[in-house]
Amino acid sequence: MLIRETIFLAIRAIRRNVLRSSLTILGIVIGVAAVISMVTVGSGATQKVTDDISGLGSNILHVRTGQGMRGPGGARSSADAFTMEDLTAIRNGVAGIVAVAPNSQTSKQAIAGNSNWSTTVIGTTNDYLLANNWPMKDGREFSDNEIKAGGAVCLIGETVKEEIFGDESPLGKTIRLDTIAFKIIGLLEEKGQSNFGQDQDDVVMIPIKTLQRRMAGNTDVDSIIVSVKDGVSTSSVQSGIESLLRERRGIKQGDDDDFHVRDMKEIIETVTGTTTVLTALLSAVAGVSLLVGGIGIMNIMMVSVTERTREIGTRLAIGALENDVLLQFLVEAVVLTSFGGLAGIVVGLSAAALISHIIGVPFVFTPGIIITAFLVSALVGMVFGYFPARKAASMNPIEALRYE
Numbered sequence: 001m002l003i004r005e006t007i008f009l010a011i012r013a014i015r016r017n018v019l020r021s022s023l024t025i026l027g028i029v030i031g032v033a034a035v036i037s038m039v040t041v042g043s044g045a046t047q048k049v050t051d052d053i054s055g056l057g058s059n060i061l062h063v064r065t066g067q068g069m070r071g072p073g074g075a076r077s078s079a080d081a082f083t084m085e086d087l088t089a090i091r092n093g094v095a096g097i098v099a100v101a102p103n104s105q106t107s108k109q110a111i112a113g114n115s116n117w118s119t120t121v122i123g124t125t126n127d128y129l130l131a132n133n134w135p136m137k138d139g140r141e142f143s144d145n146e147i148k149a150g151g152a153v154c155l156i157g158e159t160v161k162e163e164i165f166g167d168e169s170p171l172g173k174t175i176r177l178d179t180i181a182f183k184i185i186g187l188l189e190e191k192g193q194s195n196f197g198q199d200q201d202d203v204v205m206i207p208i209k210t211l212q213r214r215m216a217g218n219t220d221v222d223s224i225i226v227s228v229k230d231g232v233s234t235s236s237v238q239s240g241i242e243s244l245l246r247e248r249r250g251i252k253q254g255d256d257d258d259f260h261v262r263d264m265k266e267i268i269e270t271v272t273g274t275t276t277v278l279t280a281l282l283s284a285v286a287g288v289s290l291l292v293g294g295i296g297i298m299n300i301m302m303v304s305v306t307e308r309t310r311e312i313g314t315r316l317a318i319g320a321l322e323n324d325v326l327l328q329f330l331v332e333a334v335v336l337t338s339f340g341g342l343a344g345i346v347v348g349l350s351a352a353a354l355i356s357h358i359i360g361v362p363f364v365f366t367p368g369i370i371i372t373a374f375l376v377s378a379l380v381g382m383v384f385g386y387f388p389a390r391k392a393a394s395m396n397p398i399e400a401l402r403y404e
Contacts, residue, residue: 027295032374037352039366065222086224101127104216104220107119122203128205131227139155158187158190334381341378
């Protein structure tokens, strides 16, 4: 009963000067709103990054020449390219693999009729689609004969289709990559932009041997994509690939690799960790507003104590205990900051929803941060309201009644 009456008294005291009370809690509102919006948007960005990378395949290993980020001197420019024999050796010599795909790329001008478009040409096999979980929207994949013989056929992405053929179906039509004519046999399902802003649909895929013989003039494979079976450890497959390639490339014990194998799970963990740290940093900066708001609460409560000195003296004179006065002003400060916390939650969620929509990340509702923000706002009122409440409770009743 005492607490309920104290809360009613606190609300009545706040309502005496609504404008001043509103301005007082503005810092709390801004602080809570900033923290909630930063954490919510950061969580959405983290989820989008994770989903985008997972869309490329979470059980994927990318094998590239050079030392990558691990080597002390960076990638070796003199490292030999991979060959199709390396792919065969990996497929036959390492257990737990679903698909092994070559990946060689070049940029070409795609031309059909009066339309042309600069795009990326990928030389690969059907395993590329399997490894990257990339289904066909229309048409078919490469036949075994087309892959072995290096047929002049291609699969195109949605962007290439729209830029060159518009709303028309591209199947069966011919497209020239510079001077070489290719028959379009398939249209790839739309993938959209990658996490790094690259349009994944701006691509033309051709058999790897076609690219090697008719464009590159060699038998090199730029990189290898390996898809690992579900339930199989990617780290064990990675170790198997590294051991096999060291042997095939004649790397002696103790010498650095002239290639590197990158696990997509490691990339997901690294990017997720980075976005989490950035979110925490931004939230900490936004949390400074709570400190500023707390100082504002202390300041206005000190003014309130001074204005109500005679009221305090009267209560003490008629028998109120110091703890009663302390509790009254402490509850008043907590109620004030709690109102600010509730308003901040509404503003923060609204701002987060708007920002998420603008930048194109999912809105991730996190109950934990909402509860934490409200409790912190109440704690700020308790901490910064204690000193003014202590000052009010320690007043001499006689001196307080004499105050003008």
